[in-house]
Amino acid sequence: MSRSAAMLIMGVFTLYFLTPIWWLLTTSTKTGGEITSTAPLWFTADSLGTFFGNLGRLFTYGDGLFGRWLLNSALYAGVGALIGTIIAAMCGYALAKYEFRGREAIFNIVLSGVLVPATALALPLFLIFSRVELTNTMWAVFLPSLVSPFGVYLARIYAAASVPGELLEAARLDGSGEIRTFFTVSTRLMAPALVTIFLFQFVAIWNNFFLPLIMLRDQALFPVTLGLYAWNSQISQIPELRSLVIVGALVSILPLIIAFLALQRFWSSGLGAGGVK
Amino acid sequence: MTVISTPAEAPKVPAAPRKNRSSGAQRRAVALFIAPFGLLFLAFYAIPIIYAIVQSLLTVEREGTFGKPRQVFGGFVQYEQVFQNTAFWESVGRVLLFGVVQVPIMLGLALLFALLLDSPLLKGKKFFRLAFFAPYAVPGVIAAIMWGFLYSPSLSPFGAVTSNIDFLSGNLVLWAIANIVTWVYVGYNMLIIYSSLLAIPTEIYEAARLDGASNLQIAWRIKIPLVIPAIILTAVFSIIGTLQLLAEPQTLRSFSSAINSTFTPNLAVYTTASVPNYNLAAAFSVVLALATFILSFIFLKSTQRKVSQ
Numbered sequence: 001m002s003r004s005a006a007m008l009i010m011g012v013f014t015l016y017f018l019t020p021i022w023w024l025l026t027t028s029t030k031t032g033g034e035i036t037s038t039a040p041l042w043f044t045a046d047s048l049g050t051f052f053g054n055l056g057r058l059f060t061y062g063d064g065l066f067g068r069w070l071l072n073s074a075l076y077a078g079v080g081a082l083i084g085t086i087i088a089a090m091c092g093y094a095l096a097k098y099e100f101r102g103r104e105a106i107f108n109i110v111l112s113g114v115l116v117p118a119t120a121l122a123l124p125l126f127l128i129f130s131r132v133e134l135t136n137t138m139w140a141v142f143l144p145s146l147v148s149p150f151g152v153y154l155a156r157i158y159a160a161a162s163v164p165g166e167l168l169e170a171a172r173l174d175g176s177g178e179i180r181t182f183f184t185v186s187t188r189l190m191a192p193a194l195v196t197i198f199l200f201q202f203v204a205i206w207n208n209f210f211l212p213l214i215m216l217r218d219q220a221l222f223p224v225t226l227g228l229y230a231w232n233s234q235i236s237q238i239p240e241l242r243s244l245v246i247v248g249a250l251v252s253i254l255p256l257i258i259a260f261l262a263l264q265r266f267w268s269s270g271l272g273a274g275g276v277k
Numbered sequence: 278m279t280v281i282s283t284p285a286e287a288p289k290v291p292a293a294p295r296k297n298r299s300s301g302a303q304r305r306a307v308a309l310f311i312a313p314f315g316l317l318f319l320a321f322y323a324i325p326i327i328y329a330i331v332q333s334l335l336t337v338e339r340e341g342t343f344g345k346p347r348q349v350f351g352g353f354v355q356y357e358q359v360f361q362n363t364a365f366w367e368s369v370g371r372v373l374l375f376g377v378v379q380v381p382i383m384l385g386l387a388l389l390f391a392l393l394l395d396s397p398l399l400k401g402k403k404f405f406r407l408a409f410f411a412p413y414a415v416p417g418v419i420a421a422i423m424w425g426f427l428y429s430p431s432l433s434p435f436g437a438v439t440s441n442i443d444f445l446s447g448n449l450v451l452w453a454i455a456n457i458v459t460w461v462y463v464g465y466n467m468l469i470i471y472s473s474l475l476a477i478p479t480e481i482y483e484a485a486r487l488d489g490a491s492n493l494q495i496a497w498r499i500k501i502p503l504v505i506p507a508i509i510l511t512a513v514f515s516i517i518g519t520l521q522l523l524a525e526p527q528t529l530r531s532f533s534s535a536i537n538s539t540f541t542p543n544l545a546v547y548t549t550a551s552v553p554n555y556n557l558a559a560a561f562s563v564v565l566a567l568a569t570f571i572l573s574f575i576f577l578k579s580t581q582r583k584v585s586q
Contacts, residue, residue, distance in 0.1 A: 040434030094310035120566035178306030
């Protein structure tokens with residue numbers, strides 16, 4: 001294949017991937033009427049002003065629900081992924097670096113957990129949570145998000161390859177306890193894998209739709225995706241929501257894009273761990 | 278990275294440090310490391326699965342038409358209903374058709390992009406990598422809302438196309454969803470394949486080049502066979518994703534009347550659960566989880582055999 005053919009293919013697909021996001025950006029700078037009446041992929045004369053106007057309405061509509069949703073998402077995904085990563089790393093590390101009875105059995109159970117679709121779990125979880133009256137609380141979305149079998153799988157593979165047994169022996173000879181060695185030495189060696197696990201769990205929780213959809217009734221508890229979904233389904237009754245949904249969609253994808261850009265160095269090196277089998 | 282440079286070793290987890298004596302401190306540490314995940318896994322994976330199976334075997338009985346409902350053991354009554362439910366099986370057929378078309382296209386594109394990124398032909402690799410990966414940061418719901426507008430004749434920037442072809446109608450809407458899913462996940466799969474391409478030691482290419490192999494031959498004979506494990510991984514996740522389809526069709530329902538309440542198996546589960554008929558919904562969930570499991574497993578086993586041959 002020639003150089004120009006390769007560049008052409010990549011160029012065409014760049015348009016495919018970026019045009020929708022570009023459209024979201026330009027359309028966020030328009031009033032409801034301008035969306036249909038002006039050039040769809042370009043700005044208007046008063047784009048900046050309209051954009052801030054839209055942004056203001058977005059954050060004030062319905063007593064500032066949107067800001068609340070963003071915070072909820074940050075809490076569910078940020079705190080959930082942070083705790084989930086530590087828990088998964090500990091388990092994967094133990095499975096990789098210690099020999100004990102039932103090790104393979106545990107690993108196989110966790111692996112089969114990777115294959116269980118999250119949506120198949122959502123309904124039984126709802127039934128269980130409604131028994132203990134935890135539905136329509138933050139816990140109902142937060143607690144199940146802490147479990148990441150894929151995180152354990154990644155942590156195990158990565159710990160096996162990047163934490164040398166000799167180092168652990170040396171730490172033992174120096175009198176360091178197992179737990180301390182894990183948190184001070186091993187986690188440092190596993191850093192790229194930890195960032196990868198964190199990011200993927202963050203995305204999984206941020207994107208999770210079914211669980212909050214069936215667990216939550218109170219709009220104040222919604223994550224941002226469910227909130228925008230709710231607004232979007234009301235557009236036919238409340239047309240003014242249309243521009244709010246569009247600018248809200250733009251605002252809601254910024255945190256993930258920023259997180260990916262900021263942590264790129266780590267996850268792009270840790271990503272290989274999952275693909276190598 | 279160590280992992281990347283030693284792909285062959287990665288799966289076999291090396292034996293734990295040899296101990297002459299199994300120290301009590303170590304055993305306590307293992308228990309402490311595993312307990313938090315173990316408990317959460319039990320509470321939010323194992324127990325819900327068991328609970329779903331139990332619920333699926335129960336049935337609701339009423340004393341008279343308006344009597345108090347009570348749950349009794351119903352054996353496979355719910356499963357009989359599942360198998361007689363044509364809407365559910367139509368939805369299963371729909372997502373299978375979807376998967377058979379969408380997954381190969383998506384993974385084919387991901388592989389092509391990964392090979393191009395890994396080839397000497399391309400300039401600005403970092404830019405392409407980020408541009409192609411960017412949609413992965415867009416949640417399914419948001420992607421569906423966005424594309425829903427892009428497909429709508431009145432709003433779309435591609436009015437010339439959308440006023441002639443209604444992507445939100447009848448059978449086309451399934452492929453409109455396929456496009457959204459492809460758009461979101463191609464870059465993610467591309468990166469997984471690309472990282473495992475980076476893990477191949479470059480000496481192999483030099484040797485092949487000395488033997489007179491072209492770039493195309495190197496890609497076809499060396500690179501693709503070596504990244505097959507990564508492709509299998511992405512394929513398994515894509516199969517799981519296909520059978521789980523929910524956010525995109527559910528969101529597009531506000532744009533398209535062609536999506537009914539049982540368009541995908543998960544939508545059928547959701548609809549059944551909101552009736553509410555929890556026992557039947559639980560049976561749907563169990564069948565669906567089992568189907569996903571079996572499909573992924575068959576795929577893993579059949580491809581592994583091929584790889585080892």
